[in-house]
Amino acid sequence: xxxxxxxxxxxxxxxxxxxxxxxxxxxxxxxxxxxxxxxxxxxxxxxxxxxxxxxxxxxxxxxxxxxxxxxxxxxxxxxxxxxxxxxxxxxxxxxxxxxxxxxxxxxxxxxxxxxxxxxxxxxxxxxxxxxxxxxxxxxxxxxxxxxxxxxxxxxxxxxxxxxxxxxxxxxxxxxxxxxxxxxxxxxxxxxxxxxxxxxxxxxxxxxxxxxxxxxxxxxxxxxxxxxxxxxxxxxxxxxxxxxxxxxxxxxxxxxxxxxxxxxxxxxxxxxxxxxxxxxxxxxxxxxxxxxxxxxxxxxxxxxxxxxxxxxxxxxxxxx
Amino acid sequence: xxxxxxxxxxxxxxxxxxxxxxxxxxxxxxxxxxxxxxxxxxxxxxxxxxxxxxxxxxxxxxxxxxxxxxxxxxxxxxxxxxxxxxxxxxxxxxxxxxxxxxxxxxxxxxxxxxxxxxxxxxxxxxxxxxxxxxxxxxxxxxxxxxxxxxxxxxxxxxxxxxxxxxxxxxxxxxxxxxxxxxxxxxxxxxxxxxxxxxxxxxxxxxxxxxxxxxxxxxxxxxxxxxxxxxxxxxxxxxxxxxxxxxxxxxxxxxxxxxxxxxxxxxxxxxxxxxxxxxxxxxxxxxxxxxxxxxxxxxxxxxxxxxxxxxxxxxxxxxxxxxxxxxxxxxxxxxxxxxxxxxxxxxxxxxxxxxxxxxxxxxxxxxxxxxxxxxxxxxxxxxxxxxxxxxxxxxxxxxxxxxxxxx
Numbered sequence: 001x002x003x004x005x006x007x008x009x010x011x012x013x014x015x016x017x018x019x020x021x022x023x024x025x026x027x028x029x030x031x032x033x034x035x036x037x038x039x040x041x042x043x044x045x046x047x048x049x050x051x052x053x054x055x056x057x058x059x060x061x062x063x064x065x066x067x068x069x070x071x072x073x074x075x076x077x078x079x080x081x082x083x084x085x086x087x088x089x090x091x092x093x094x095x096x097x098x099x100x101x102x103x104x105x106x107x108x109x110x111x112x113x114x115x116x117x118x119x120x121x122x123x124x125x126x127x128x129x130x131x132x133x134x135x136x137x138x139x140x141x142x143x144x145x146x147x148x149x150x151x152x153x154x155x156x157x158x159x160x161x162x163x164x165x166x167x168x169x170x171x172x173x174x175x176x177x178x179x180x181x182x183x184x185x186x187x188x189x190x191x192x193x194x195x196x197x198x199x200x201x202x203x204x205x206x207x208x209x210x211x212x213x214x215x216x217x218x219x220x221x222x223x224x225x226x227x228x229x230x231x232x233x234x235x236x237x238x239x240x241x242x243x244x245x246x247x248x249x250x251x252x253x254x255x256x257x258x259x260x261x262x263x264x265x266x267x268x269x270x271x272x273x274x275x276x277x278x279x280x281x282x283x284x285x286x287x288x289x290x291x292x293x294x295x296x297x298x299x300x301x302x303x304x305x306x307x308x309x310x311x312x313x314x315x316x317x318x319x
Numbered sequence: 320x321x322x323x324x325x326x327x328x329x330x331x332x333x334x335x336x337x338x339x340x341x342x343x344x345x346x347x348x349x350x351x352x353x354x355x356x357x358x359x360x361x362x363x364x365x366x367x368x369x370x371x372x373x374x375x376x377x378x379x380x381x382x383x384x385x386x387x388x389x390x391x392x393x394x395x396x397x398x399x400x401x402x403x404x405x406x407x408x409x410x411x412x413x414x415x416x417x418x419x420x421x422x423x424x425x426x427x428x429x430x431x432x433x434x435x436x437x438x439x440x441x442x443x444x445x446x447x448x449x450x451x452x453x454x455x456x457x458x459x460x461x462x463x464x465x466x467x468x469x470x471x472x473x474x475x476x477x478x479x480x481x482x483x484x485x486x487x488x489x490x491x492x493x494x495x496x497x498x499x500x501x502x503x504x505x506x507x508x509x510x511x512x513x514x515x516x517x518x519x520x521x522x523x524x525x526x527x528x529x530x531x532x533x534x535x536x537x538x539x540x541x542x543x544x545x546x547x548x549x550x551x552x553x554x555x556x557x558x559x560x561x562x563x564x565x566x567x568x569x570x571x572x573x574x575x576x577x578x579x580x581x582x583x584x585x586x587x588x589x590x591x592x593x594x595x596x597x598x599x600x601x602x603x604x605x606x607x608x609x610x611x612x613x614x615x616x617x618x619x620x621x622x623x624x625x626x627x628x629x630x631x632x633x634x635x636x637x638x639x640x641x642x643x644x645x646x647x648x649x650x651x652x653x654x655x656x657x658x659x660x661x662x663x664x665x666x667x668x669x670x671x672x673x674x675x676x677x678x679x680x681x682x683x684x685x686x687x688x689x690x691x692x693x694x695x696x697x698x699x700x701x702x703x704x705x706x707x708x709x710x711x712x713x714x715x716x717x718x719x720x721x722x723x724x725x
Contacts (some may be wrong), residue, residue, distance in 0.1 A: 095425050283504070
C-alpha cells in the first residue's frame with residue numbers, strides 16, 4: 001500500500017504540474033499539443049545547467065537540483081515562445097504548430113545534447129548523467145497507517161510542485177490576470193472590448209505553460225530517468241493533455257485525474273510484482289491511463305466543456 | 320520619386336517571385352525549404368564541414384549521385400531502390416494525413432494505425448505459408464481493413480461522443496503500442512533480436528536480393544501502389560462529388576449542413592479512408608521495408624507525415640514532391656553521417672526547421688498580400704501624381720474634410 005502511494009504520488013505530481021501548464025495555455029484559448037516539446041526543452045536547459053556547473057557544488061549537494069528546476073522553468077518558458085509566436089503572431093494552425101514544436105524540440109535537444117557532450121566534455125554520449133534526487137521520510141508521520149505513505153520516501157520536488165500549483169491556482173482563479181486569461185479562452189472579443197491586449201495575455205499564458213511543463217519535465221528527469229536524454233519524450237506531455245481534458249480544464253479536477261493515473265499505474269506494477277507475472281505484462285499496465293481516459297471521456301464528454309474559443313485564431317477585425 | 324522606386328525594388332522582386340495567390344501554394348513551401356536548407360548549410364559550416372559535400376552526400380546516400388566507391392554487387396541502383404523502399408510508406412502516411420485534413424480532421428494516429436495494420440497482417444498472413452501471389456494481396460487487404468477500422472473508431476468517437484480526434488488518436492496510439500508490444504513479447508518474440516519474428520518472404524511486399532544488371536537490390540512492389548494511391552486520391556479529392564463534400568465539411572461544417580451534406584457520414588468516411596491509407600503505410604513499412612516489428616516503439620513516419628502534408632499543402636501531388644524531399648533528408652542523413660561525419664541529428668534538425676518555416680506559411684501569405692496591396696496603392700498614387708497630382712490632392716482634401724466632420 002505504501003509503495004503504491006509513494007510511486008503514485010511521485011508520478012502524478014510532475015504530470016499534474018505539466019497539465020496545469022496545459023490548462024493555462026488552453027484556458028487562454030491557445031490549443032497546446034506542444035507540452036511534450038516544452039517539458040523536454042525545459043528539462044534540457046535544466047540538465048545542461050547541472051552538467052555545466054557540476055564542479056561548483058560539493059558532491060551530494062541538493063542545491064543544483066533546485067537551481068536546475070529554476071532553469072528548467074526559464075528554458076521551458078523561452079522555448080514556449082516559438083509556439084506563442086507561431087500561434088499568436090503568425091496565426092498558424094495551433095494543432096500543427098504544436099506538432100511542429102514537438103518535432104523540433106526532439107531534433108534540437110538531441111542535436112545539442114550530443115554536441116555539448118562532444119564539444120565540452122569530449123565524449124560521445126547522447127545523455128546528460130545526473131543523480132537521482134534524494135528522498136525524505138518524515139518519521140512520526142510516516143508511521144501512521146495508510147496516510148503514512150504520503151510522508152514516506154517523498155521526493156523534495158513534490159513540495160515544490162505543490163507550492164507552484166497552489167500559486168498557479170491563485171493566479172488562475174483569484175487574480176485579475178487569471179480572470180482575463182480565462183475570459184480570453186471563452187470570448188477574446190469581450191476581453192478586447194474591456195481594453196486588454198488579448199495577444200499579450202495569450203503570449204504570457206503560453207510562456208507560463210512552458211515554464212510549468214519545464215518544471216514537470218525536470219522532475220521526471222530527476223525521478224523516473226535519473227538522466228537527461230531523448231528518452232524523456234515518452235509521451236508524458238500527451239498524458240498530461242489527457243489529464244487536463246479529463247479534468248475538464250479545471251485545476252482541482254485535473255489533480256484528481258493525475259492522481260488516478262498515478263495510482264492506477266503504481267497499483268498495476270505492484271499487482272504484477274505480487275503475482276510474479278513476466279515483465280511484458282507491465283505493457284498492459286501502461287495502457288491503463290489511456291484506456292481510462294478514453295472510457296471516461298466517452299461517459300463524461302457530455303459534461304466536458306472545452307474553453308469556447310479554444311483553437312480559434314483571434315483576429316481583432318473579425319467579430 | 321526615383322529613390323522611392325529604388326528602395327522598394329527588393330520587395331517588388333520578392334513579390335514577383337512569390338507570385339499571385341495560386342502560385343504561392345508552391346512558392347511559399349519552396350521558400351520554407353530554401354530557408355531551412357540555408358540554415359542547415361550554416362549549421363554544417365559551424366560544425367566545420369563543407370555544406371556542398373554535406374548535401375551531395377545526402378543525394379549519394381539515396382542513390383541519386385554516384386558515390387566514390389561501392390561494395391561488391393552494389394551500386395547506385397541499390398541505393399536508389401532502397402530509397403524507394405523507405406519512400407513508399409511515407410507517401411501513404413502523408414496521403415492519410417491529407418485526406419483527413421481535407422475534412423478538417425487531424426489524424427495524428429497514423430503511426431498507431433500503421434502499427435495495428437502491420438501487426439495484424441504479420442500475425443495472420445506473415446507467419447502463414449500461403450503462396451506469395453495470395454499472401455501479398457491478402458497482406459494489403461488485412462492492413463487496409465485494420466487501418467480503416469482504427470480510423471473510423473476515431474471518427475465514431477468524434478461524432479458520437481464529441482471527443483477531439485487528436486486526443487482519442489493519441490490515446491489509441493499508446494494503447495496500440497503497448498498492447499501490441501505485450502503480444503509480441505509474449506507470443507511472437509525472436510529471442511535474439513528482441514523484435515517480433517520475421518515474416519516470411521512470401522508475404523513481404525519488398526522483394527529482397529533481386530539481381531538487376533549484376534547488382535543486388537530490393538524491389539519495393541508497394542511503390543507502384545503508392546503512385547497509384549497518389550493519382551486516385553488526387554482524383555477523389557478534386558474530381559468527385561464525395562471528395563467535394565469532404566472538402567466542404569472541412570472548410571465549414573455549418574455551411575456544409577445547410578447545403579444538405581451529411582457531416583457525420585463524411586467524418587466517418589474521411590477517417591476510414593485516412594486509416595486505410597495508414598494501413599497501407601503499415602503494410603509497406605512492417606512487411607516491406609522491414610520484416611519485423613520492434614516492440615514499444617511507434618515509427619516516426621506517421622508524425623513526419625504531418626510535416627510532409629503541411630509542406631505539400633495537403634495536395635496529393637504536392638505531397639509526392641514533399642515526401643520525396645523529406646525522405647532524401649532522413650535517409651541520406653545516415654550516409655552523410657558515415658561518409659563525412661556530420662551527425663545524423665543535423666538532418667532531423669533540417670526537417671524540423673523546414674516544418675517550422677512551413678508553419679509560418681499563413682503569416683507569409685498575409686504579409687505578401689499586405690505588401691502587394693501597398694505596392695498597388697503606391698503605384699496608383701505615383702501614377703496619379705504623374706498625371707498632374709490632381710486626383711491625389713482631391714483624395715487628400717476629401718479625407719481632411721471627413722476628419723473635420725467627425
